[in-house]
Amino acid sequence: MGLIDSIVAAFSPEAAYRREAYRQAYEALKNYDAGNYDRPNQNWRVGNQSAELTDRYSRDEVKARARDLERNSDIMNSVVGAFKRNVVGSGFSIQAKTEEPELNKEIERAWKRWCKKRNCDVTGTQSLNQIIRMAVERKKIDGGILFVKRYTSDGFIPFKLQMIEVDELDGSTTNPKKAGNKVVGGIEYNSFNRPVGYFIKQYDIDGYGMREPVYVEEKDVIFYFTKKRPTQLREMSDMAATIPRVRDVNEFMMAVSVKERIEACLSVFIKRGVPQMGIGRQNGSTTAGDKVSYDGKLLSPGMIKELNVGDEIQVVNPAGQGADATSFTKLQQRLIGAGQGISYEATSRDMSEANYSSARQGMIEDDLTYGEEKELLMEVLDEIYETFVISAVLSGAVSIPRFWEEKERYLAHDWTQEPRPWIDPQKESNANKTALQTGQKTFKQIAAESGRDWRDQVDDIAEVCEYAKEKGIDIESYIFGVKDKEETDGRENEE
Numbered sequence: 001m002g003l004i005d006s007i008v009a010a011f012s013p014e015a016a017y018r019r020e021a022y023r024q025a026y027e028a029l030k031n032y033d034a035g036n037y038d039r040p041n042q043n044w045r046v047g048n049q050s051a052e053l054t055d056r057y058s059r060d061e062v063k064a065r066a067r068d069l070e071r072n073s074d075i076m077n078s079v080v081g082a083f084k085r086n087v088v089g090s091g092f093s094i095q096a097k098t099e100e101p102e103l104n105k106e107i108e109r110a111w112k113r114w115c116k117k118r119n120c121d122v123t124g125t126q127s128l129n130q131i132i133r134m135a136v137e138r139k140k141i142d143g144g145i146l147f148v149k150r151y152t153s154d155g156f157i158p159f160k161l162q163m164i165e166v167d168e169l170d171g172s173t174t175n176p177k178k179a180g181n182k183v184v185g186g187i188e189y190n191s192f193n194r195p196v197g198y199f200i201k202q203y204d205i206d207g208y209g210m211r212e213p214v215y216v217e218e219k220d221v222i223f224y225f226t227k228k229r230p231t232q233l234r235e236m237s238d239m240a241a242t243i244p245r246v247r248d249v250n251e252f253m254m255a256v257s258v259k260e261r262i263e264a265c266l267s268v269f270i271k272r273g274v275p276q277m278g279i280g281r282q283n284g285s286t287t288a289g290d291k292v293s294y295d296g297k298l299l300s301p302g303m304i305k306e307l308n309v310g311d312e313i314q315v316v317n318p319a320g321q322g323a324d325a326t327s328f329t330k331l332q333q334r335l336i337g338a339g340q341g342i343s344y345e346a347t348s349r350d351m352s353e354a355n356y357s358s359a360r361q362g363m364i365e366d367d368l369t370y371g372e373e374k375e376l377l378m379e380v381l382d383e384i385y386e387t388f389v390i391s392a393v394l395s396g397a398v399s400i401p402r403f404w405e406e407k408e409r410y411l412a413h414d415w416t417q418e419p420r421p422w423i424d425p426q427k428e429s430n431a432n433k434t435a436l437q438t439g440q441k442t443f444k445q446i447a448a449e450s451g452r453d454w455r456d457q458v459d460d461i462a463e464v465c466e467y468a469k470e471k472g473i474d475i476e477s478y479i480f481g482v483k484d485k486e487e488t489d490g491r492e493n494e495e
Contacts, residue, residue: 051232052184059143059236063166066141066237069246075336075347076239076246080140082346086370087136087377090418091129094385095453097412103400107389110156110398114388119156128384131163132377135224142166143235144225146198147380148216149387159391161384166225166235170199170213177215185234186213193233195223222380242339249332256325270294271312341369356424378415386411419450 009016034041069076094111096104114120115128126134138145146164169186176188177197183189188197195218202211225235237243292308307313334344343362345354354362389411392398403410435441447454468475 051229052234055232055234055236056185059234062237062240062243063142065243065247066239069239069243069250070141073246073250075249075333078347078349079239079242079246079336079340079342080137082342083140083340083370083373084133084136086346086366087373088129088133091132092381092415092417095414095416097414098410103410107392107398110392111385111388114156114392120161122150122152122160122162128161131161132381134163135380136373136377138165139224139226139235140238143237143240144223147222147224147384148200149220149222151391157388157391157395157397159387164200168201168203169234170201173199173213187233188215189233194218195221198223222383224376224380226376239340242336245332245336245339249329249336252328252332253325268313268315270307271314272308272310342366356427381415382413385413414448416448416453 005016005019008019037044066076070080094108096107096111098104098107117127117130118124120128121131135145135147142165144166146166146169148162148164150160150162151158152160171186173186174183176183178188178190181188181190181196183199186199186201187195188199190196197218198216198221199213200216201213204210223235226238228236239246292306297305330344330348330350333348337344337347340347343366345351345359345362346366351359389398393400393403400410432441432446436443436446443458444454447457465476
């Protein structure tokens with residue numbers, strides 16, 4: 001019974017009884033253990049708020065801590081690196097699908113040229129693949145990044161990208177450009193909470209001085225971040241739930257490292273002999289002559305030194321190992337990886353406990369996680385590609401006479417990505433062969449999984465076979481496992 005209940009009971013026991021009865025009835029209505037406030041949950045007090053209100057007061061602190069770990073934690077970088085390698089890897093290649101082969105090749109050549117750093121980046125320092133790698137990294141650490149379309153007079157076509165960090169959204173601006181809209185976190189929203197514009201801070205080149213923010217319309221900005229709740233307006237670091245555990249492992253490993261360094265040192269203590277009683281200045285002396293001082297002395301191999309009479313050496317060499325650190329860090333790294341949706345092997349690069357089946361299963365599960373990131377990234381790349389094609393047509397870099405009448409057809413495209421190396425090439429090849437022969441996959445699907453255009457692959461095979469035939473080599477029997485067609489036809493006729 002609390003203090004208030006005790007006071008009430010002193011004046012009115014009946015009222016106190018009713019309070020206790022109502023309290024017990026209220027607790028009985030909480031049918032979920034996770035919803036009551038008994039002893040295990042008595043300090044777990046939480047509340048429900050909108051996503052923006054929940055995130056607003058922690059966003060910058062979480063981001064700053066994530067960046068600190070990015071600079072100083074190998075485990076943080078192992079997680080971020082796994083995403084960067086598997087989501088982007090060596091980059092993406094475009095396959096134009098206009099139904100006009102020659103036009104497809106022209107667009108693809110123009111795209112390849114534009115993707116170079118001097119043509120796609122306003123700063124001229126990053127190619128498109130390097131930009132999207134950085135975007136994936138900043139999304140994991142900062143929570144998001146902004147792609148701003150800039151239309152310039154230089155470059156291959158008058159269209160480039162400017163990358164803006166989320167820090168540059170001017171959260172101090174409160175006045176919208178249009179009446180009836182609202183500004184939250186540097187972004188202007190309409191009545192449906194749809195972004196209509198962004199207020200971007202303007203810094204001097206030294207990063208200290210600041211000018212009036214620039215307003216950029218939503219059509220020229222791609223905000224790359226993950227939205228987890230309908231009321232979420234801005235980004236939150238993807239690593240937010242994992243940051244405390246990463247820091248705990250960092251602190252633990254630092255303590256273990258210091259402990260092991262200390263234990264690796266041989267410590268020597270000089271035990272002084274009991275001084276003999278004397279008179280005057282001879283008090284405390286045990287021998288004639290100068291007394292040996294040990295100040296500044298170090299141990300060295302083969303060293304021979306004399307001690308004072310009565311002094312002894314005590315060696316301190318404490319036993320201790322960091323063996324327990326291995327199991328602890330493995331467990332923590334498994335939890336860190338699981339919290340980000342990827343396996344322990346993907347973050348630690350430790351394959352000592354994996355076999356083919358477990359590695360394959362882990363890769364399948366990891367791919368599902370990376371697939372979500374790729375889906376979001378593909379939407380960004382789709383918009384960049386469509387803006388590129390429109391800019392190329394307007395500037396005359398690519399000629400498409402009926403583009404505006406059939407824009408959707410001329411904007412059709414696919415993305416391909418270099419495949420990762422196989423765990424067991426023979427098993428994977430046999431699996432593809434079986435899937436092809438049983439109709440579970442088509443040649444087109446298998447080619448796409450290997451990062452190739454199936455038409456190009458067929459053309460390459462035909463070119464190789466034709467050249468081999470000119471040289472008198474029956475290469476088809478080696479490639480496809482079939483005998484020479486004339487020989488086969490001859491045997492069938494004999495039969």
